[in-house]
Amino acid sequence: MKEYPKIEELLEYSNDKQAFKSLSSRFSQCNGERFSIMKFRIEKSALERANTRPANPLVDRTLEPGEYVKLYDENLERTIMSNSPMEFYTNYEFIKKCRGDVLIGGLGLGLVVLLAEKKPEVKSITVAEKHLEIIRLVASQIIFNSKVLIEHSDIFNFASQRRYDTIYFDIWDDVCAANYDEMKRLRGKYAGYLNDGGWMGCWSEDECIKAGSGF
Structure with missing residues (x-):
């Protein structure tokens, strides 16, 4: 029998999506x-x-009218991140599960950081961002709270001195099979930095696996 989210979960999802x-x-x-x-x-x-709309609102990725913001890469001529419903949906598992000491690979616009830092169960957030220019652009617009530390570092080379309860990698701007190879590398590199009972995830990992399988 198919299970649907509880009403409390739907209300929380709706509130987070609007935020x-x-x-x-x-x-x-x-x-x-x-x-x-x-x-x-x-x-x-x-x-x-x-x-028609999906029977399960948690998979509703449709655009809605309104104002949005995006981070654009002039060299690649494409959007790196935005606050579209798709971005929210594909990051929502992290938003729900993050707790304790958190490590994030990739800053983007800092949107998931802004939602994560408000959670009382989150103690600290360390973000490793490869591009100093992105750090400066976002820092000129957003003031994160005292939980957040942003490091100028490529997550593949980041030398952590601690362990974490949540580790999340969000460094990709599209879905393709090649990304999954990088995801496996990162999971292997950081497996020893995850506390017992912790959670580790990658942005759109399931979609990248499907892309590689041809489905």
Whole structure:
């Protein structure tokens, strides 16, 4: 028999989703040499919606009208991260499960950090970000609370001196089979840094596995 989320879970999901979307109001447009923070709007008239909606609201990834923010890579000419419903959905497992001392690979716009730092069960958050320009752009817009420490470091080379209760890797901007090879490398590298009973995850890992299997 198919199980559906409890009403409390749906309410929490809905509240977190709205909070994620509203974070665009905390940003202004700014440009760096390679990366830019951009605001954009989705108008209702531009949306192509299906006639039916998913039976389980937790898999609803449809765009909604409103203002959004994105981190754009001028070199690659593509969006690295945004606060779209898809981004929220694909990061939601981490948002739900993060606790204790947390390590995150990849800062992006810092949106998941903003939601994680509010959780009372989260004690500290260490973020390893490869690009100093991204750190400076986000730091010019957002003030994180005292739980958060951002390190200028590639997560593949980050030399941690401690163990964590939650480890999350979010360094990819698309879904493909090649990403899964990197995910396995990172899981292997950091397995010894995870406390007993802790949780480790990667952004869109299941989708990358499916991409590699051809399904």
